[in-house]
Amino acid sequence: VDVETDALSKHIEKKDCTQPPEWLPQAGEELCNLVGNWRILQKVGSHRWTTDDLVTSYVALDYTRQLKNCNLIKSYLDLGTGNASVLQMVTWGLLGREQMYDSMNDKARSELNFNRVVGVEARSEAVALAKRSLQFNLGKLFSDEKQKLVSILQGDFRDISLEEKFDLITGTPPYFQVSFSMSSKDSDSVVSKAVIHEGGMPTSKQSAPARCEFRGGMEAYCQAASRFLSQRDESAFIVCENWLNHDRTLAAAKANQLRICKQIRVHGRENKGVLFCVYVMKRAKNSDVESKSMPSETLVVRTAQGDWTQTYKETVLKTMSIPYIESLKE
Numbered sequence: 001v002d003v004e005t006d007a008l009s010k011h012i013e014k015k016d017c018t019q020p021p022e023w024l025p026q027a028g029e030e031l032c033n034l035v036g037n038w039r040i041l042q043k044v045g046s047h048r049w050t051t052d053d054l055v056t057s058y059v060a061l062d063y064t065r066q067l068k069n070c071n072l073i074k075s076y077l078d079l080g081t082g083n084a085s086v087l088q089m090v091t092w093g094l095l096g097r098e099q100m101y102d103s104m105n106d107k108a109r110s111e112l113n114f115n116r117v118v119g120v121e122a123r124s125e126a127v128a129l130a131k132r133s134l135q136f137n138l139g140k141l142f143s144d145e146k147q148k149l150v151s152i153l154q155g156d157f158r159d160i161s162l163e164e165k166f167d168l169i170t171g172t173p174p175y176f177q178v179s180f181s182m183s184s185k186d187s188d189s190v191v192s193k194a195v196i197h198e199g200g201m202p203t204s205k206q207s208a209p210a211r212c213e214f215r216g217g218m219e220a221y222c223q224a225a226s227r228f229l230s231q232r233d234e235s236a237f238i239v240c241e242n243w244l245n246h247d248r249t250l251a252a253a254k255a256n257q258l259r260i261c262k263q264i265r266v267h268g269r270e271n272k273g274v275l276f277c278v279y280v281m282k283r284a285k286n287s288d289v290e291s292k293s294m295p296s297e298t299l300v301v302r303t304a305q306g307d308w309t310q311t312y313k314e315t316v317l318k319t320m321s322i323p324y325i326e327s328l329k330e
Contacts, residue, residue, distance in 0.1 A: 023136035029129075031136070035089050036321040038137045041129045042083060049085035051301060052240045052266075052276050053172055057089035058316045059264055059278045060170050060238040064094065072234045074114055077166040079157045079224055081119030084130035086170050088137060089320065091117050091150060116164070117150040120157040127154045157224045158216055165230035171221040171239040218245060219252045222281075226256040229283060237281040243274040259284040260294050267300045270309070 025031050025041060034040040034049070035057075042048055064073050076094065078087035094114050121127050130152050134142040141149040153160065218241050225237040237258065241249050243265070253260050262280040267273065299316075300309050308317065308324055317324050 021135070023132045033322075034085065034137075035092050038088060038092050039133065040083060040085055040088060041133045041136075043129075047083070049083070051268075052278075053085045054089065054320060054322075055264070055266055055299065055316060056170060056172055056238060056240045056278050057086050057093070058320055059280065060086075060090050060168060060236075061093035061319065063236055063238060063280055064168065067234055071114075072232065073167045075116040075164065075166045075230075076114075076118070076168045076170075077162075077228055078117075078119045079169065079171040079221055080173065081121045081130060081152065082123075082126045082172075084119050084121075084126075084133060084152065086172055087117065087119045087130070087150070088133060090168075090170060092137070093320075115149065116166075118162070118166070119150070119152045120155060120160055121152065122154065122156045124154060127152055158220050162228055165235075166228055167230050167232060167235045169225050169229055169235075169237045171225065171237070173217050173221045173239065173241060218249050219255070222249075222252040222256040222258055225281070226258060226283075231283065233282075235282065238278065239281065240276055240278045243277050246277060249277070249279060253279070253281055254284075257284045258282065262295050262297070264297045264299055267298065269302045269306075270300055270304045 023031070023041065028044050030042055030044055031039045032042050032048075040049060067073070073094065076087075076090060078084070078090070081087045094117075119130060121130065131142075134150055134152070138150060218239070221239055222237075225239070229235050229237055239249075250260070252258075258281040260279050260281050264278040265274045266276050266278065268275040299312065301312050303309055313324050313326075316322075
């Protein structure tokens with residue numbers, strides 16, 4: 001049996017073969033593995049989901065699993081969702097992985113305790129890809145208004161208005177600061193020059209907004225999280241950042257009354273420095289804002305030889321249902 005073909009066949013509507021599904025890859029697109037049997041549409045030779053997306057999703061799900069009652073997480077928001085890689089990985093986990101979703105009937109799906117997912121993204125191309133991926137992975141839980149679990153909103157999260165608050169928020173801000181020079185044209189101010197700090201301009205147009213702070217960095221994400229995070233004690237904001245911006249992260253959390261209660265320092269390879277860090281933040285209470293008690297963990301992705309480390313395989317990859325090959329012992 002062709003496992004890949006068999007996995008895809010259940011998503012194709014048998015009643016009308018003349019109408020191809022919207023998620024079907026178009027020219028220059030690929031339907032790629034994500035987690036479990038979930039897939040994601042990505043542009044060929046363009047921005048792809050990465051290790052920081054995966055680790056951020058893992059930390060968010062690990063946080064919910066450690067709660068005394070995981071059912072307390074009823075709503076979830078992803079800021080700057082892009083192609084929705086993090087949003088989909090976290091949603092997959094909160095649904096109890098694909099086994100739980102696949103076995104549900106329509107009535108059970110409509111009665112999910114976890115019942116609201118929102119992603120906010122400014123770029124129309126990314127929004128379109130995200131929606132098509134969700135149609136593949138969630139079916140009626142995305143396309144049917146009566147059963148809809150996930151919504152992707154197009155807009156700048158710095159300006160968007162949301163009536164509700166969320167128990168879980170994630171974000172993967174771009175890593176590199178950008179300085180803009182403005183000039184006047186026809187009575188309007190326009191950007192005449194942009195200087196990227198700490199990194200170069202990506203060759204892929206789609207990758208640039210994911211790596212460069214064209215719409216704000218950690219400060220904007222913390223400010224939005226402070227606006228949208230619910231007041232419940234269990235509510236948390238999970239966000240990753242370039243380790244070079246650690247001091248900025250501490251300052252942004254403090255300025256927005258958020259307390260960093262845990263940090264996971266991620267090394268890309270053994271014997272290398274910290275590459276990025278994932279932070280677990282909560283609303284600060286009184287003097288808590290200083291984040292004086294900040295437990296720290298270390299996660300190493302690859303060995304010096306380039307293989308996945310055993311810890312990374314047994315925690316991140318196994319939890320996220322991503323297959324890996326065990327190293328052969330001599």
